[in-house]
Amino acid sequence: MAIKIFITDDHYMIVEGIRSLLQQEKDVEWMGHAMNAASCLGFLQQQQPDVILMDINLPDKSGIDLCQEVKGKYPDIHILGLSSFNQQSFIQKMMEHGASGYVLKNATREELLEAIEAVMKGQKFLSPEVSATNGRNEEIRIPVITRREKEVLALIAEGLTNSEIAEKLFVSTTTVDSHRKSLLAKFEAKNTATLIRMAAKFSFI
Amino acid sequence: MAIKIFITDDHYMIVEGIRSLLQQEKDVEWMGHAMNAASCLGFLQQQQPDVILMDINLPDKSGIDLCQEVKGKYPDIHILGLSSFNQQSFIQKMMEHGASGYVLKNATREELLEAIEAVMKGQKFLSPEVSATNGRNEEIRIPVITRREKEVLALIAEGLTNSEIAEKLFVSTTTVDSHRKSLLAKFEAKNTATLIRMAAKFSFI
DNA sequence: AGAAAAATCCTGTTTTTAGGGGATAGAGGC
DNA sequence: GCCTCTATCCCCTAAAAACAGGATTTTTCT
Numbered sequence: 001m002a003i004k005i006f007i008t009d010d011h012y013m014i015v016e017g018i019r020s021l022l023q024q025e026k027d028v029e030w031m032g033h034a035m036n037a038a039s040c041l042g043f044l045q046q047q048q049p050d051v052i053l054m055d056i057n058l059p060d061k062s063g064i065d066l067c068q069e070v071k072g073k074y075p076d077i078h079i080l081g082l083s084s085f086n087q088q089s090f091i092q093k094m095m096e097h098g099a100s101g102y103v104l105k106n107a108t109r110e111e112l113l114e115a116i117e118a119v120m121k122g123q124k125f126l127s128p129e130v131s132a133t134n135g136r137n138e139e140i141r142i143p144v145i146t147r148r149e150k151e152v153l154a155l156i157a158e159g160l161t162n163s164e165i166a167e168k169l170f171v172s173t174t175t176v177d178s179h180r181k182s183l184l185a186k187f188e189a190k191n192t193a194t195l196i197r198m199a200a201k202f203s204f205i
Numbered sequence: 206m207a208i209k210i211f212i213t214d215d216h217y218m219i220v221e222g223i224r225s226l227l228q229q230e231k232d233v234e235w236m237g238h239a240m241n242a243a244s245c246l247g248f249l250q251q252q253q254p255d256v257i258l259m260d261i262n263l264p265d266k267s268g269i270d271l272c273q274e275v276k277g278k279y280p281d282i283h284i285l286g287l288s289s290f291n292q293q294s295f296i297q298k299m300m301e302h303g304a305s306g307y308v309l310k311n312a313t314r315e316e317l318l319e320a321i322e323a324v325m326k327g328q329k330f331l332s333p334e335v336s337a338t339n340g341r342n343e344e345i346r347i348p349v350i351t352r353r354e355k356e357v358l359a360l361i362a363e364g365l366t367n368s369e370i371a372e373k374l375f376v377s378t379t380t381v382d383s384h385r386k387s388l389l390a391k392f393e394a395k396n397t398a399t400l401i402r403m404a405a406k407f408s409f410i
Numbered sequence: 411a412g413a414a415a416a417a418t419c420c421t422g423t424t425t426t427t428a429g430g431g432g433a434t435a436g437a438g439g440c
Numbered sequence: 441g442c443c444t445c446t447a448t449c450c451c452c453t454a455a456a457a458a459c460a461g462g463a464t465t466t467t468t469c470t
Binding site (some may be wrong): 019146147148149171172174175181182191192 | 445446447448449450451456457
């Protein structure tokens with residue numbers, strides 16, 4: 001019985017590319033595609049594929065959130081993350097939210113098929129390049145920051161000083177300073193420059 | 206006579222997608238593809254296409270640099286930038302370096318064909334979404350920074366203080382401070398946070 | 411060669427951040 | 441009820457960055 005595949009990606013060329021790659025495979029049944037999270041969820045109400053290839057960057061919500069939602073509603077569907085970047089932070093988040101694997105957009109046809117087969121068997125799969133990076137860099141911790149810290153971080157990134165932020169949030173400057181200190185600690189940054197660079201890297205801003 | 210097309214992109218799925226999209230077009234002749242800048246330049250020594258579809262992010266050099274190089278050697282070739290992002294800064298740079306147009310990777314088959322036809326006529330072409338952004342935001346100035354400023358910026362981003370940077374570059378702290386002031390002025394940033402955010406946005410770091 | 415741009419250095423002052431300590435009230439989980 | 445986490449607030453000091461307004465020498469380009 002053929003493996004039913006669905007793809008959620010807003011890049012038409014990628015969708016077309018994957019369709020073209022999988023077309024000749026008789027073991028794979030192409031169920032169609034969605035260009036955003038909403039229509040992906042809509043499709044799943046009607047029918048369920050075995051594997052979803054899911055882009056990380058979708059117009060209406062992040063692939064990471066969609067991943068969690070889909071896994072919550074349909075635990076049997078295997079999700080393969082799909083992205084151009086070999087970015088540790090995204091990959092890690094995606095896997096934490098229920099993805100079974102991760103394939104880079106420069107993967108070959110063989111790699112893609114291998115990934116699909118692996119996740120169908122319940123195994124994890126990472127593109128060779130990704131696993132290489134994984135092994136090399138041990139692990140990159142992505143800070144968990146609170147709601148308030150996020151707000152403060154955003155305002156710091158906008159160029160506001162502690163006193164300006166304090167005024168905007170109706171709190172004292174010492175409070176803002178406390179949040180700032182927590183942020184520095186959590187991002188393991190010793191100053192604002194590193195903080196903002198890290199925050200940008202992990203897509204907090 | 207069919208338009209000869211070549212593509213330079215390291216994402217196999219995109220290459221496959223575009224090939225699949227253009228296959229059925231009899232007015233278009235597919236000449237092949239390169240996965241990096243070096244093999245693109247190698248191919249061009251043998252034969253020249255009419256249009257190159259070129260990704261911005263290549264493994265060996267930026268599409269922006271490759272664009273300039275190709276245009277320098279083969280001024281008759283039309284280059285169409287190709288990227289997932291509707292990012293003003295990249296698009297602007299690409300056009301400044303000789304690209305005739307810019308197509309997003311979520312473009313439809315029709316859009317792609319339209320773009321190819323437009324640049325063949327010597328016209329400029331921007332994906333509808335891109336031109337919308339272009340019109341809306343007037344223009345976003347991308348600072349032109351000097352070699353030394355770039356060095357200083359990189360070290361600031363790494364979290365070094367002025368005196369640490371001074372030590373590293375064998376200059377006085379006041380010199381570093383001067384460069385820092387120029388950077389703030391050029392990026393229209395009033396502090397380090399904004400500077401780093403802007404630098405990250407424009408891919409300087 | 412001459413102009414323009416870049417890189418280097420200087421003296422100040424004021425504002426902002428970083429680092430070191432805390433403390434307290436409230437929410438939520440166990 | 442107890443504990444942890446969050447958000448709030450306070451003190452103090454030192455370091456760093458921002459602001460102002462220069463000057464000189466080297467490079468680079470025309």
